[in-house]
Amino acid sequence: KILILDFGSQYTQLIARAVREANVYCEIVPYHKPVVKDDTLKGIILSGSPFSVNDEKAPVVDVELLTKSLPVLGICYGAQLTAKQLGGRVEKSEKREYGRAMLHKQKEDVLLDGISDKSQVWMSHGDSILALPDGFEVMAVTDSIPVAAFRATGGYANPLYGLQFHPEVYHSTEGKKIIKNFLTAICGCKAEWTPASFVHETVASLKQQIGNRKVIMALSGGVDSTVAATLIHKAIGKNLFGIFVDNGLLRKDEFQQVLDTYNTIGLNVTGVDAREHFYTKLAGKSNPEEKRKIIGGTFIEVFDREAHKIEGVELLGQGTIYPDVIESVSVHGPSVTIKSHHNVGGLPDTMKLELVEPLRYLFKDEVRRVGAELGIPADLLNRHPFPGPGLAIRILGEVTEEKVDLLQRADAIFINGLKEHGLYDKVWQAGAILLPVQSVGVMGDERTYEFTLALRAVTSVDGMTADWAHLPYEFLAHISNEIINKVRGINRVVYDISSKPPATIEWE
Numbered sequence: 001k002i003l004i005l006d007f008g009s010q011y012t013q014l015i016a017r018a019v020r021e022a023n024v025y026c027e028i029v030p031y032h033k034p035v036v037k038d039d040t041l042k043g044i045i046l047s048g049s050p051f052s053v054n055d056e057k058a059p060v061v062d063v064e065l066l067t068k069s070l071p072v073l074g075i076c077y078g079a080q081l082t083a084k085q086l087g088g089r090v091e092k093s094e095k096r097e098y099g100r101a102m103l104h105k106q107k108e109d110v111l112l113d114g115i116s117d118k119s120q121v122w123m124s125h126g127d128s129i130l131a132l133p134d135g136f137e138v139m140a141v142t143d144s145i146p147v148a149a150f151r152a153t154g155g156y157a158n159p160l161y162g163l164q165f166h167p168e169v170y171h172s173t174e175g176k177k178i179i180k181n182f183l184t185a186i187c188g189c190k191a192e193w194t195p196a197s198f199v200h201e202t203v204a205s206l207k208q209q210i211g212n213r214k215v216i217m218a219l220s221g222g223v224d225s226t227v228a229a230t231l232i233h234k235a236i237g238k239n240l241f242g243i244f245v246d247n248g249l250l251r252k253d254e255f256q257q258v259l260d261t262y263n264t265i266g267l268n269v270t271g272v273d274a275r276e277h278f279y280t281k282l283a284g285k286s287n288p289e290e291k292r293k294i295i296g297g298t299f300i301e302v303f304d305r306e307a308h309k310i311e312g313v314e315l316l317g318q319g320t321i322y323p324d325v326i327e328s329v330s331v332h333g334p335s336v337t338i339k340s341h342h343n344v345g346g347l348p349d350t351m352k353l354e355l356v357e358p359l360r361y362l363f364k365d366e367v368r369r370v371g372a373e374l375g376i377p378a379d380l381l382n383r384h385p386f387p388g389p390g391l392a393i394r395i396l397g398e399v400t401e402e403k404v405d406l407l408q409r410a411d412a413i414f415i416n417g418l419k420e421h422g423l424y425d426k427v428w429q430a431g432a433i434l435l436p437v438q439s440v441g442v443m444g445d446e447r448t449y450e451f452t453l454a455l456r457a458v459t460s461v462d463g464m465t466a467d468w469a470h471l472p473y474e475f476l477a478h479i480s481n482e483i484i485n486k487v488r489g490i491n492r493v494v495y496d497i498s499s500k501p502p503a504t505i506e507w508e
């Protein structure tokens with residue numbers, strides 16, 4: 001295992017992902033957490049930071065103490081902290097470096113083994129290391145800075161390295177190789193963190209945690225809850241009780257299709273038809289936030305009722321993943337904020353159950369790989385994100401059963417069309433929105449006065465920012481035609497060409 005001490009850099013999670021990609025397990029911890037050495041811990045990486053090492057409030061760790069027990073690699077701020085603390089000089093440089101730079105190798109070393117003599121790296125720093133401490137040497141420079149990579153040459157119990165650039169970002173073209181060199185050649189880590197080993201170890205530890213007690217879990221048809229449930233099922237079989245609620249706001253035929261998939265996987269899942277219950281609660285409500293609250297509250301009610309039908313349940317399974325639980329270092333001071341997140345609308349307060357969260361340390365792409373290892377069908381693993389409140393936030397204004405039916409049919413034509421034309425995997429999320437706008441049309445000799453449907457498809461990495469997907473005109477024409485001809489009640493289709501920001505992905 002590798003520990004990444006976080007000083008608040010926006011790139012810390014990328015370091016973790018680069019380490020995991022090299023099949024080595026790692027965890028991110030706030031810099032001020034004491035490091036406890038055990039047999040599994042093989043090395044330390046110090047992250048970047050928005051601070052300058054010369055700030056009065058700059059976050060610090062005792063680098064010399066760390067190297068007494070483990071190899072250390074400082075990245076950006078981590079490298080500057082190392083240099084400064086051990087007697088070097090770090091100052092605000094005249095030439096600030098942001099973006100692309102060319103790394104020129106000066107010395108051969110295991111860390112830079114296999115790296116080109118000139119290699120593109122990504123810089124982001126205002127301070128520079130102007131002089132190294134005694135007993136350190138420069139391994140690489142760039143055109144603008146004298147110290148881009150350095151190492152200690154002796155006097156420390158373990159190898160000690162610093163990199164001014166960010167090897168973890170995509171634009172450092174050989175960065176992953178450098179990180180891999182640190183992990184394998186310097187720390188002696190074996191590349192053993194694989195989906196197969198994760199499944200093996202997790203199932204064993206779930207067996208230990210759960211024993212012969214019962215676990216309940218809300219399933220949503222999404223990737224995280226399905227993979228988590230499958231792992232728990234592998235560990236305890238029929239003692240996992242899954243509950244999948246049809247809130248009447250799912251996609252067309254989705255309830256049955258997802259239940260069928262759960263059956264194929266062998267999960268013990270009860271499907272609960274609560275459509276009427278949700279529609280009744282939503283009747284007459286058109287404020288988006290109110291709709292969200294009603295759906296969240298009703299879900300908890302239904303889930304709680306179903307859970308109480310199962311006797312002697314002691315644990316609650318959840319599909320929480322690593323980005324939801326990483327303790328992040330706040331930039332606005334050395335305080336620590338913890339994000340907590342519950343997948344399916346939050347936990348009922350009355351249910352004081354022990355949590356089972358097998359994906360707590362995985363990133364999203366790792367969840368998918370573990371899912372594939374478990375034999376979960378690819379079409380489930382590659383599904384677009386779908387909001388918890390479902391179609392309710394894609395029906396602007398009041399939700400009624402009739403409108404849901406209309407939207408489900410139009411949405412299915414769009415989504416199936418994307419799949420048939422090989423476009424589904426090229427967009428990050430897609431769906432249709434039913435607008436509360438009616439307009440005049442003409443069909444045959446008849447005048448119509450029907451609803452307008454908006455199509456939305458976006459490209460994105462994480463949903464935080466997004467661009468509208470540039471779908472081919474021919475495809476849009478075909479879908480528009482299909483919808484207007486087949487879904488009575490819609491006589492006009494428009495395509496949303498707004499990016500996020502300033503728009504959002506959903507319309508409500």
Ligand code: XMP
Pocket residue numbers: 292385386387388389429463464500503504505506507508
């Ligand atoms: P926005 O509309 O904020 O959406 O750009 C970003 C991502 O979040 C999803 N989303 C939700 N997911 N409950 C959810 O579980 C919600 O209330 C909700 N609102 C938006 C949206 O589908 C997109 O993937």
